[in-house]
Amino acid sequence: MHCFKTIEDIKSSYTRRIRQIADERIAGKKVVGTFCLFVPDEIIFAAGADRVILCGGKNDTIAIAEQYLPRNICPLVKSSFGSIVNDGSSEIRSCSHFSMVDMVVAENTCDSKKKMYELLEEYVPTYVIDLPQRPDSPEALQYFLQELEKFKSAMEKLTGNKVTSERLQQEIRSSNEIRQLFHKLYELRKKDPVPITGLDVLKILQKQYFLSPHAVKEYLNTLITEAEQIIPDGKHKPRIMITGCPMSGGNTKVPDIIESRGGIIVAEESCTGTRSFLDLVEENKDPMLALARRYIRIPCSCMSPNDRRTDIILDLANDFNVDGVVYYTLQFCHGYNIEKNKVQQALKKAGIPMLFIETDYSESDIEQIGLRVDAFMEMLS
Amino acid sequence: MISVGIDAGSATTKAVLVDSKVMVVSKNIIACAICPTGFDFIAAAQKAYEDVIEKAGIEKKDVDNVYSTGYGRNSIEFADKAISEITAHARGVYYLYPDVKGIIDIGGQDSKVISVNNGKVSDFLMNDKCAAGTGKFLEYTARALEVPIDELGSLALAATKPANITSMCTVFAESEVISLRTRGLAKEDIAAGLIESIARRVAVMSRQIGLKENIAFVGGVAKNDGIRKALEKELKLSLFVPQKPQMTGALGAALHDIR
Ligand code: SF4
Ligand code: SF4
Numbered sequence: 001m002h003c004f005k006t007i008e009d010i011k012s013s014y015t016r017r018i019r020q021i022a023d024e025r026i027a028g029k030k031v032v033g034t035f036c037l038f039v040p041d042e043i044i045f046a047a048g049a050d051r052v053i054l055c056g057g058k059n060d061t062i063a064i065a066e067q068y069l070p071r072n073i074c075p076l077v078k079s080s081f082g083s084i085v086n087d088g089s090s091e092i093r094s095c096s097h098f099s100m101v102d103m104v105v106a107e108n109t110c111d112s113k114k115k116m117y118e119l120l121e122e123y124v125p126t127y128v129i130d131l132p133q134r135p136d137s138p139e140a141l142q143y144f145l146q147e148l149e150k151f152k153s154a155m156e157k158l159t160g161n162k163v164t165s166e167r168l169q170q171e172i173r174s175s176n177e178i179r180q181l182f183h184k185l186y187e188l189r190k191k192d193p194v195p196i197t198g199l200d201v202l203k204i205l206q207k208q209y210f211l212s213p214h215a216v217k218e219y220l221n222t223l224i225t226e227a228e229q230i231i232p233d234g235k236h237k238p239r240i241m242i243t244g245c246p247m248s249g250g251n252t253k254v255p256d257i258i259e260s261r262g263g264i265i266v267a268e269e270s271c272t273g274t275r276s277f278l279d280l281v282e283e284n285k286d287p288m289l290a291l292a293r294r295y296i297r298i299p300c301s302c303m304s305p306n307d308r309r310t311d312i313i314l315d316l317a318n319d320f321n322v323d324g325v326v327y328y329t330l331q332f333c334h335g336y337n338i339e340k341n342k343v344q345q346a347l348k349k350a351g352i353p354m355l356f357i358e359t360d361y362s363e364s365d366i367e368q369i370g371l372r373v374d375a376f377m378e379m380l381s
Numbered sequence: 382m383i384s385v386g387i388d389a390g391s392a393t394t395k396a397v398l399v400d401s402k403v404m405v406v407s408k409n410i411i412a413c414a415i416c417p418t419g420f421d422f423i424a425a426a427q428k429a430y431e432d433v434i435e436k437a438g439i440e441k442k443d444v445d446n447v448y449s450t451g452y453g454r455n456s457i458e459f460a461d462k463a464i465s466e467i468t469a470h471a472r473g474v475y476y477l478y479p480d481v482k483g484i485i486d487i488g489g490q491d492s493k494v495i496s497v498n499n500g501k502v503s504d505f506l507m508n509d510k511c512a513a514g515t516g517k518f519l520e521y522t523a524r525a526l527e528v529p530i531d532e533l534g535s536l537a538l539a540a541t542k543p544a545n546i547t548s549m550c551t552v553f554a555e556s557e558v559i560s561l562r563t564r565g566l567a568k569e570d571i572a573a574g575l576i577e578s579i580a581r582r583v584a585v586m587s588r589q590i591g592l593k594e595n596i597a598f599v600g601g602v603a604k605n606d607g608i609r610k611a612l613e614k615e616l617k618l619s620l621f622v623p624q625k626p627q628m629t630g631a632l633g634a635a636l637h638d639i640r
Pocket of ligand 1: 037109169246298300
């Protein structure tokens with residue numbers, strides 16, 4: 001496959017971004033850390049703050065977390081927590097950005113995160129946005145709107161800046177631009193053969209929550225230009241869609257296995273995938289209400305019911321001409337693991353084969369997953 | 382065309398040689414060989430390959446294709462292609478049993494259930510995260526019971542009141558066996574309890590992918606009558622067990638290019 005200059009640039013963007021954040025903080029800018037798509041970036045940026053994602057994708061900091069947290073919770077929660085509370089007393093190093101935030105913006109989603117945030121408060125100021133769990137009811141929207149208003153005030157207090165309607169509108173437009181660029185990039189993945197691998201796209205999907213919006217836009221623009229010029233080689237590979245848990249930075253295990261064993265990932269229905277950009281925020285409306293409306297619709301398994309997710313999966317499978325779906329979950333993520341059942345039934349009905357992979361961040365099961373992926377690829381071709 | 386399939390399993394390596402020119406179906410299988418894998422996949426594969434060629438009375442140059450499958454399939458460099466054991470089993474069993482709709486394979490390291498449609502895999506499930514429901518479970522618990530694993534099945538058939546083994550975890554089941562023994566339960570009853578426990582586990586997997594009829598039982602454990610009976614009871618149907626249930630992977634690999 002083609003080697004994209006943009007992807008190489010993204011891979012080496014970490015230190016540049018760290019320097020940027022360090023400079024910003026010296027200049028008095030506040031930086032917040034987030035964990036979840038339900039936290040609107042627009043409000044953070046409109047308050048004149050910066051943000052980085054704190055979701056951990058690395059295996060080694062899990063050992064630190066296990067001094068505090070039970071072993072049987074999801075690796076993402078453990079990895080993140082371990083990276084933040086790491087006091088440097090062991091050999092294990094956390095990435096620098098984990099210690100560069102003035103406040104954590106948390107959210108009440110799954111039980112593991114919710115309770116982990118309670119422990120986190122001891123180490124770093126933590127603000128929690130509460131989420132209604134039945135998003136379809138009108139009361140839920142009202143409640144979520146109130147929560148976002150409170151969050152806006154908290155950001156104003158942290159930064160000392162007023163979050164005006166104008167600033168929010170600007171940030172909504174800016175975030176929408178990114179979403180539209182992702183749409184454009186995904187449009188290219190509908191081609192057969194595909195001009196870009198899933199692993200390459202995953203890089204920018206992961207980094208969008210870490211880099212500044214300005215950088216993300218630039219990278220997306222150049223990546224799209226590059227990908228448009230490519231004439232991909234002719235061989236058809238089984239077209240795979242991934243759906244399920246997020247793949248945080250550092251975690252590319254399953255896509256690695258899929259693409260090194262003959263498959264090509266053409267779409268991912270996840271928080272490192274379509275959920276970040278599928279819906280735009282309505283522009284030129286009451287910005288807070290528009291944000292509430294858009295964000296409450298995120299099809300996350302923490303919400304009930306979450307049938308919209310199944311509908312989206314079926315639509316994407318169709319639009320991207322998918323040969324098979326890999327349902328990916330992290331161990332002990334009950335929400336996505338349980339929701340598998342509904343998705344599996346819907347896919348079965350639609351005649352789309354599905355492979356279920358539940359895993360963690362360790363390397364111990366790579367061969368076993370590889371065998372299933374091999375069999376799945378043989379089944380699809 | 383002469384093809385050899387090599388199944389590089391974790392305990393044993395199997396090879397099957399087929400000749401597609403033989404027109405009588407079920408007579409294509411010319412020779413089989415089996416040898417312990419030990420610590421060296423490649424050496425074991427080499428040995429099984431040489432054995433099968435010798436048995437067939439031909440020479441290496443007469444072989445058109447070599448296909449590998451099994452745990453060590455990717456390390457066998459002299460193979461032309463590696464095939465997953467799931468696809469290979471489906472192909473192999475289909476050859477022996479054309480009506481097959483489902484396959485249960487209890488191996489040493491993992492257990493698999495495969496849904497088959499015209500010889501092709503349409504769905505599958507594997508248990509490989511832990512030893513529960515695999516041959517390892519039987520190996521360890523048989524040891525705690527101090528009976529050879531091959532005798533577990535016949536022992537179980539003599540049970541009057543099968544013990545209830547509650548632990549799925551192999552390590553805990555092992556200590557459960559020990560405590561049942563100290564409580565004076567008959568070995569036969571404990572053996573039956575162990576076998577029922579593994580059968581239950583595998584039956585759940587089969588139901589998950591909707592296996593209903595025409596199910597074949599393969600893998601080394603399939604030779605064990607007691608387990609077959611327990612599975613049949615659990616699934617409420619009778620299972621097809623090939624004559625050499627441990628060879629279907631190698632056979633399927635050998636038949637890879639033959640339709
Ligand atoms: S999966 Fe749900 S809880 Fe996790 S980041 Fe996405 S929206 Fe948030
Ligand atoms: S992957 Fe699942 S368990 Fe882990 S943080 Fe996300 S929703 Fe929670």
